[in-house]
Amino acid sequence: MTRLIYDGTFEGLLTAVFEVYDRKLIQVNLQKNGNANSAMFEDVLQIITDDIRANRVLKGLNQKLSANGVQRIYIAHLSEMENEENNILGYIRYAFDSKQNIEDNYGNKYVLRISEIVRMMRREKHRMEAFIRFQKLKDETYYAGIEPDFNVLPLLIKHFKSRYADQKWMIYDIKRNYGLYYDLHDVEFVSMEFSSVNSPGKVVAAFGEDEETYQHLWKNYFKSVDIASRKNTKLHVRHIPKRYWKHLTEKI
Numbered sequence: 001m002t003r004l005i006y007d008g009t010f011e012g013l014l015t016a017v018f019e020v021y022d023r024k025l026i027q028v029n030l031q032k033n034g035n036a037n038s039a040m041f042e043d044v045l046q047i048i049t050d051d052i053r054a055n056r057v058l059k060g061l062n063q064k065l066s067a068n069g070v071q072r073i074y075i076a077h078l079s080e081m082e083n084e085e086n087n088i089l090g091y092i093r094y095a096f097d098s099k100q101n102i103e104d105n106y107g108n109k110y111v112l113r114i115s116e117i118v119r120m121m122r123r124e125k126h127r128m129e130a131f132i133r134f135q136k137l138k139d140e141t142y143y144a145g146i147e148p149d150f151n152v153l154p155l156l157i158k159h160f161k162s163r164y165a166d167q168k169w170m171i172y173d174i175k176r177n178y179g180l181y182y183d184l185h186d187v188e189f190v191s192m193e194f195s196s197v198n199s200p201g202k203v204v205a206a207f208g209e210d211e212e213t214y215q216h217l218w219k220n221y222f223k224s225v226d227i228a229s230r231k232n233t234k235l236h237v238r239h240i241p242k243r244y245w246k247h248l249t250e251k252i
Contacts, residue, residue: 001027006047008032010077013085014054016047017092030085057092064095069103076117078151087113124148125155132160134169142169153180157187 002025006012016030029042061070076088090110095102106112127148134142142164153173160171161182170190172179178191 001029002043002045003029003031004045004047005031005033007049008080009049010074011051011054012047012049013077013088014057015050017057017089018050018053019045019047020089020093021096028086028089030089032085060096061092064098065101065103069095069101072103072114072118075121075155076114078154079117079121080151081117084113084117087117121150121152121155124150125152128152128156129159132171134164140168142167144169144171145174146171147175148173151176153178153189156180161187 002023004016004019006016013030019025020028023045058070061073065073073088073092076084076091087110091114094108094110102108102111104111106115128146132144132146134144137143151173153171153176156171157180160169160180164182166184168181168183170179170181172192178189180187181190
């Protein structure tokens with residue numbers, strides 16, 4: 001058994017795949033830095049991310065899978081779910097070692113598991129698209145703090161760039177300490193240092209003058225359309241889990 005340790009990046013993952021085939025490794029255990037669990041009689045190989053090798057693997061995947069199939073690998077990687085690296089690796093090896101396209105072969109445990117992970121990721125993506133609440137800051141930027149279960153920020157770019165193309169905005173993942181910033185032209189990844197007072201989840205000090213008024217109007221509207229006799233808390237929580245409430249204006 002060979003234990004491969006990589007840096008957690010997608011390029012690092014693809015580099016690890018290259019090493020598996022280059023070294024003709026059969027039994028492997030792929031782990032991220034910091035999640036390594038030792039086992040007796042294991043050879044340990046530290047993977048050094050190499051863009052050239054990663055691109056060679058990516059090129060090979062594009063020949064074996066459809067664009068959607070390759071995207072599934074990337075989305076599964078973004079999930080950051082513990083102990084799923086070997087399922088992703090198993091999916092990739094199955095794709096390379098098969099003569100036919102394997103994407104719809106749900107009888108294979110790796111194809112089925114990747115499909116399950118992608119489904120969870122897409123559900124979280126759709127929730128973020130529905131639940132994100134922007135707050136207008138003094139510099140005219142619209143800011144939203146989020147704490148998704150999975151790392152879905154890269155999957156939100158297309159939706160928000162298209163929907164809010166005429167205004168500057170930032171969506172910040174508080175849990176992972178990085179965000180998306182749109183400047184009316186391009187979207188870039190950013191990371192910021194927040195003081196203990198202005199945490200990424202509490203930017204009240206930077207609100208624009210009319211933000212409090214808009215929030216008050218939205219809360220009143222939300223209350224006005226609520227029909228007490230039709231209240232179904234169980235169904236409501238199912239559609240809008242409580243972990244999202246602290247970032248919803250109408251719930252604050």
